[in-house]
Amino acid sequence: MKKIAIMTDSVAAIPREIAEEYEITMVPFHTIVEGKDYLDTEIDMKWLYNRLKEKDNLPTTSFPSVGEFFQAYQKSAQSSETILYIFMTSAFTKGYEAAVGAKEMAREKLPKIRIEVIDSYTVEAGELLLVIEAARAAKEGKDLDEIVKLLNELIPKINLFQAPDTLFYRDKGGRIFQAKSWAEAESSTNFRAILEVDASTGGITKPVARAKTKTQIMNKMVDIAKERVGSKNLHAAIVHANVPEQAEELKEMLLSQCHCAELYISEAAAVSAVHNGEGLISFGFYGSD
Numbered sequence: 001m002k003k004i005a006i007m008t009d010s011v012a013a014i015p016r017e018i019a020e021e022y023e024i025t026m027v028p029f030h031t032i033v034e035g036k037d038y039l040d041t042e043i044d045m046k047w048l049y050n051r052l053k054e055k056d057n058l059p060t061t062s063f064p065s066v067g068e069f070f071q072a073y074q075k076s077a078q079s080s081e082t083i084l085y086i087f088m089t090s091a092f093t094k095g096y097e098a099a100v101g102a103k104e105m106a107r108e109k110l111p112k113i114r115i116e117v118i119d120s121y122t123v124e125a126g127e128l129l130l131v132i133e134a135a136r137a138a139k140e141g142k143d144l145d146e147i148v149k150l151l152n153e154l155i156p157k158i159n160l161f162q163a164p165d166t167l168f169y170r171d172k173g174g175r176i177f178q179a180k181s182w183a184e185a186e187s188s189t190n191f192r193a194i195l196e197v198d199a200s201t202g203g204i205t206k207p208v209a210r211a212k213t214k215t216q217i218m219n220k221m222v223d224i225a226k227e228r229v230g231s232k233n234l235h236a237a238i239v240h241a242n243v244p245e246q247a248e249e250l251k252e253m254l255l256s257q258c259h260c261a262e263l264y265i266s267e268a269a270a271v272s273a274v275h276n277g278e279g280l281i282s283f284g285f286y287g288s289d
Helices: 016-022 045-052 066-077 095-109 124-139 144-157 168-172 177-186 214-229 244-257 270-276
Strands: 002-009 024-027 030-033 036-039 060-062 080-087 114-119 159-163 192-196 206-211 233-240 260-267 281-288
Touching: 002 066, 002 124, 002 144, 016 024, 016 124, 024 066, 030 045, 030 270, 045 270, 060 270, 066 080, 066 095, 080 095, 080 124, 080 144, 095 114, 114 144, 124 144, 124 159, 124 233, 124 260, 124 281, 144 281, 159 214, 168 270, 192 214, 206 214, 214 233, 214 244, 214 281, 233 244, 244 260, 244 281
Parallel strands: 002 024, 002 080, 080 114, 233 260
Antiparallel strands: 030 036, 030 060, 159 192, 159 281, 192 206, 233 281
């Protein structure tokens, strides 16, 4: 039996090979299209992207129920002494409350298993970095308290930039927050935006910068990353919504201009696609000595 199980939601977009290497469990969110419920892990992404282009009767998303979270805990408890769940920012969904509710249920039904639920204050590429760091620490033999301390120190260092092709989906999905005025102006002004979602924003959406083209946006993201990280080593992740060539372009920019300690590329889950549309680039990073 292993000491600790690392769990997260599908929004973190952990690459399959890494999830298998570190035995990371991802709990899928739900995508609802015309009344039919699909799990993030089961939906045909090509079909979903085509459906989103219609911009009418848009798909919606929902978080796992308390029962689904409890079932996931119960399964992990069969092979682990403790469980750590790293959740996407609670500002975007009440799923965090459901995960905590399932933890309270487990106190009675799984009394020997300790469970901790951490609010990452971020999503996608930022969340991915936190989960991998926690999983790496677990594999090295660190205990739950040590990993929770590690995450509490790392969460304020995480930077997460999102560069969607349009703010239309973000606005319709209700996750626009402080970028509402930009979404309203987008229809009359041709620009692309950088949004930030991390501990520095309180886990909500904050507008950072805008430009005419996606390449200009990626250059701005790299420049900001260089400014924030300075001479430190860059730990980075890129999550994209069906634009692998743009993800590779950003990767090459980072490799040529920064000292990268690690860099991951992954494809966005359905829930991120629904709320951002095709073309999203999610760029998470932090610096280390």
